Structures are given as structure tokens and as C-alpha cells.
Amino acid sequence: MLRKVLKWTGGIIGLLVAGLLIFYFTMHIKVKNKRDKIYDVEVRMFEIPSDSATVAAGAHIYATRGCADCHGADMTGKIFMDEGPIGTLSGTNLTRGKGSKVAEYTDRDWILALRHGIRKDGKSLLVMPSYEYYRMTDKDLGSLIAYLKAAPPADHETAPPRLGPLGTVLSALDKIPLIPAEKIDHAWRPGRPIPKGPTAEYGQYLSMSCTGCHQPNLKGGESPIPGGVYVRDITTAGNIGKWSEQEFIAVLRTGNTPDGRAIKNEDMPWQMTNKYSDEELTALYRYLKTL
Ligand code: HEC
Ligand code: HEC
Numbered sequence: 001m002l003r004k005v006l007k008w009t010g011g012i013i014g015l016l017v018a019g020l021l022i023f024y025f026t027m028h029i030k031v032k033n034k035r036d037k038i039y040d041v042e043v044r045m046f047e048i049p050s051d052s053a054t055v056a057a058g059a060h061i062y063a064t065r066g067c068a069d070c071h072g073a074d075m076t077g078k079i080f081m082d083e084g085p086i087g088t089l090s091g092t093n094l095t096r097g098k099g100s101k102v103a104e105y106t107d108r109d110w111i112l113a114l115r116h117g118i119r120k121d122g123k124s125l126l127v128m129p130s131y132e133y134y135r136m137t138d139k140d141l142g143s144l145i146a147y148l149k150a151a152p153p154a155d156h157e158t159a160p161p162r163l164g165p166l167g168t169v170l171s172a173l174d175k176i177p178l179i180p181a182e183k184i185d186h187a188w189r190p191g192r193p194i195p196k197g198p199t200a201e202y203g204q205y206l207s208m209s210c211t212g213c214h215q216p217n218l219k220g221g222e223s224p225i226p227g228g229v230y231v232r233d234i235t236t237a238g239n240i241g242k243w244s245e246q247e248f249i250a251v252l253r254t255g256n257t258p259d260g261r262a263i264k265n266e267d268m269p270w271q272m273t274n275k276y277s278d279e280e281l282t283a284l285y286r287y288l289k290t291l
Contacts, residue, residue: 058147
């Protein structure tokens with residue numbers, strides 16, 4: 001009797017292990033195919049200026065769009081995710097120093113990375129959120145690229161991306177935005193330029209940087225970062241409905257809410273939003289109030 005039971009349990013465990021291995025292998029192949037896919041896109045070129053006013057405008061964009069969270073305030077790259085089973089990911093060195101991939105970048109390569117999320121070899125960059133940036137105006141994207149090109153070369157090597165078993169499964173199931181090129185409309189073309197100003201229209205333009213976490217409809221949802229806190233609704237259905245403009249600005253500058261919560265920068269990057277100008281925060285508030 002005992003032998004029979006043992007035989008059965010052994011058999012069931014064996015089947016389970018085999019099932020898991022097949023599942024994992026399928027996920028692994030799926031992710032490998034996504035990573036190896038070659039994207040053939042038409043890169044629309046535009047003028048990248050190099051004057052100092054443009055470079056200064058680019059520095060503001062770099063500081064307010066989250067680039068520093070992954071590539072470092074000094075642009076030389078840093079580890080932004082180090083979770084054993086999920087993986088280890090670093091933003092790369094964006095200066096032309098040692099360890100950088102941009103040393104030989106042409107204007108086309110910069111545009112390919114930021115508008116399409118694609119590397120020089122035609123494959124998608126990994127985890128680089130170009131889907132949040134590709135709809136920037138030519139002027140803003142040009143300023144950002146001008147700033148990157150003007151960075152003094154600094155040496156810093158970052159390790160290549162490592163995806164653990166859990167990271168592989170989550171990527172295959174689209175729970176981690178591993179492949180930005182998949183999330184971009186490569187045929188997108190900029191419309192008329194959006195005038196800067198404290199307007200809802202300009203706020204809508206700026207809110208692109210919020211959609212990666214707060215979702216395209218800004219109603220929030222599960223965190224895109226595995227294990228991250230729930231991302232709140234920032235339409236009028238949430239606290240935006242009751243906060244005054246001054247209260248909203250204070251939250252984005254300090255992380256402290258009128259109801260006494262202290263939001264952590266790791267959850268909601270207020271150290272980034274505190275670099276927005278008053279005009280930009282007013283524009284965001286006016287836009288969110290329309291939702
Ligand atoms: C969530 C983290 C994250 C954010 C935010 C981010 N990047 Fe990246 N970026 C990456 C990673 C990771 C890579 C390398 C991807 C790879 O090697 O496949 C990368 C690659 C790049 C590249 C291609 C060069 C290279 O080394 O392959 C450029 C250019 C770039 N990022 C610029 C920016 C700029 C400018 C911003 C802000 C507008 C930004 N990134 C925001 C993570 C990020
Ligand atoms: C990296 C992800 C991320 C990005 C990018 C992000 N947020 Fe958030 N945000 C969060 C999370 C998570 C919370 C909830 C934090 C909490 O509950 O402690 C939050 C909370 C907020 C709150 C407070 C809401 C409340 O009811 O307490 C506001 C306001 C807000 N975000 C606005 C913005 C705006 C505007 C942008 C774009 C400029 C933005 N966020 C970009 C993740 C993000």
C-alpha cells in the first residue's frame with residue numbers, strides 16, 4: 001500500500017516538475033523571440049540644435065522626465081532594479097566616456113532610441129521607457145538630445161541587463177514592460193507644436209510622463225514595478241477632485257499630502273516633480289481637473 005502511494009506521489013511530483021519546466025521553457029523562448037525581433041522603422045530626421053539655450057532646456061527635460069532615476073543625475077548610469085529572481089537592470093552611461101554605447105551615436109541613433117525604443121542593431125532596447133517619450137515635440141526631443149550630446153565624457157561601465165526566472169515569466173506575460181518597441185506607434189508623427197503655458201492643453205502634453213505608472217487614462221492601477229504600491233487615481237475621481245491647486249503643487253513638491261500622508265519618492269517620484277516649474281505644475285493640475 002505504502003509503496004503504491006509513494007509511487008503515485010512520485011509520479012504526480014514528476015508530472016508537476018515536468019509541467020513547470022515546459023511552462024518555463026515556453027516563457028523563455030517567448031521572451032527570447034521578443035528580444036531578438038528586428039524592427040525596421042522609418043526614422044524621420046529633424047534638426048538638433050547645439051546652442052546653450054537649447055542645451056539648458058534639454059537639462060530641464062532630463063531632470064523632469066525621470067531619466068535621472070535610471071541613468072543617474074550625472075548621466076553615467078546606475079542600477080535601478082536589483083531583485084534576484086526578477087533581475088538586475090541598469091540605466092546605461094549616456095555620456096561618451098568608457099562603458100558607454102553612445103560614443104559613436106549619430107543623430108539618427110539618438111532619435112531611433114528615444115522615438116522608437118530601438119537600438120542601433122534594430123532590436124528593442126530593454127525596459128527603457130521610450131513609449132513615454134516618443135510623442136515629445138521635435139523641439140523638446142531636440143533639446144534633450146542636444147543636452148545628451150553636450151555631456152562631458154565620463155567613464156562608467158554598467159553590467160548588461162540580467163533577467164531572472166521570475167523576470168522572464170513576468171515579461172512573457174507582459175507584467176513588466178520589457179520591450180518598449182512593442183508599445184510604440186512607429187508611424188506616429190508630431191502634430192502642431194503645443195505652446196508652453198499654464199494651460200490644460202500643455203498639461204496633457206506633460207502628463208505623458210505620468211502615464212507609465214498612472215496608466216494612459218491616469219486612473220491608476222497595479223504598479224508597473226513588481227511589488228510596488230498601488231498607483232492612485234489622479235483624475236477628479238481621486239484626491240485631485242478635492243485638492244486646490246496650491247495643495248496639488250505642495251504634494252508634487254514635497255510628497256506630503258493635505259490628509260497627512262508622506263509619499264515615498266521610491267513609490268511616486270516627487271523629487272522629480274519638484275523640479276517642474278510652477279507653470280508646468282499648474283498646467284498639469286488644470287489638465288487633471290478636466291478628467
Ligand atoms: C526605467 C528606467 C529608465 C528610464 C526612466 C530611462 N531610461 Fe534610458 N535606458 C534604460 C535602460 C535599461 C537602457 C539600456 C537598454 C538596453 O541596453 O537594452 C536605456 C538606454 C537608453 C539609451 C540608448 C543608449 C544605450 O546605452 O543603449 C538612451 C539614448 C537613453 N536610454 C536615454 C534616456 C533618456 C534621455 C531618458 C529620459 C527621457 C531615459 N533614458 C529614461 C532605462 C531607463
Ligand atoms: C514611477 C511611477 C510614477 C510616476 C512616473 C508618477 N507617479 Fe504619481 N504616484 C505613483 C504612486 C505609486 C502613487 C501612490 C503613492 C502612495 O499612495 O503612497 C502616486 C501618487 C500621486 C499623487 C497623489 C495622489 C493621492 O491621491 O495621494 C499625485 C498627485 C501624483 N501621483 C501625480 C503624478 C503626476 C502629475 C505625475 C507625472 C508628472 C506622476 N504622478 C508620475 C507613481 C508614479
